[in-house]
Amino acid sequence: MKTLTLKEIDEVRKTGYRPSVICCCVHDKKVLFLYKKEFSMWMFPQSSVRNKEELVEAAGREIREELGESFAKNCNSADAFAFGEDMIEFLPEKQNLEELKTDDGQECKMLGKKYFYCAVAAKDETLNISETQYDDHYWLEFQPAMFLAKKIHQPGKRRITMKALELLKSLDLIG
Numbered sequence: 001m002k003t004l005t006l007k008e009i010d011e012v013r014k015t016g017y018r019p020s021v022i023c024c025c026v027h028d029k030k031v032l033f034l035y036k037k038e039f040s041m042w043m044f045p046q047s048s049v050r051n052k053e054e055l056v057e058a059a060g061r062e063i064r065e066e067l068g069e070s071f072a073k074n075c076n077s078a079d080a081f082a083f084g085e086d087m088i089e090f091l092p093e094k095q096n097l098e099e100l101k102t103d104d105g106q107e108c109k110m111l112g113k114k115y116f117y118c119a120v121a122a123k124d125e126t127l128n129i130s131e132t133q134y135d136d137h138y139w140l141e142f143q144p145a146m147f148l149a150k151k152i153h154q155p156g157k158r159r160i161t162m163k164a165l166e167l168l169k170s171l172d173l174i175g
Contacts, residue, residue, distance in 0.1 A: 014106075017111060018112075018114070019113075019114055022164055023045040028125070029175035031044075032138075067134075071126070071132070075123070076122075079120075080121075084163070084167045095110060095111050096111075097110070117164045
């Protein structure tokens, strides 16, 4: 997938979809899968892409915020790359509950989210879970990661997560 320009990212906003990045940290054919007790869910770090922020910048910021500075130093965020996308449209009663503005400040009705998958290479599997916003983690190959992903109770998040894993496998980034 080619890198999107700031203008292209802003065009996503103009269609009513909040651009969001899903960070898939990989090392030695494994992906970092994180558990959040609050949601009772295994997941990847993810965040909205801020106005006038590139996808790779958003991925690096998200890793620093959710996984801590020491893990961020362990990653090659500058070499991160987008490798796919997907989207979720909210139910009508959930649309427009969050503010969505274009880069020039124009308000848009938020219909859903457009996710961009970003692969980020980690130098090793060192992660101090106490420095993160998560409760547990594993570095997993494809099959065990899919096993956990299939247990995600939210259908949209389950589909988005499984697609990320399938794309990582197709790119030979996980075994």
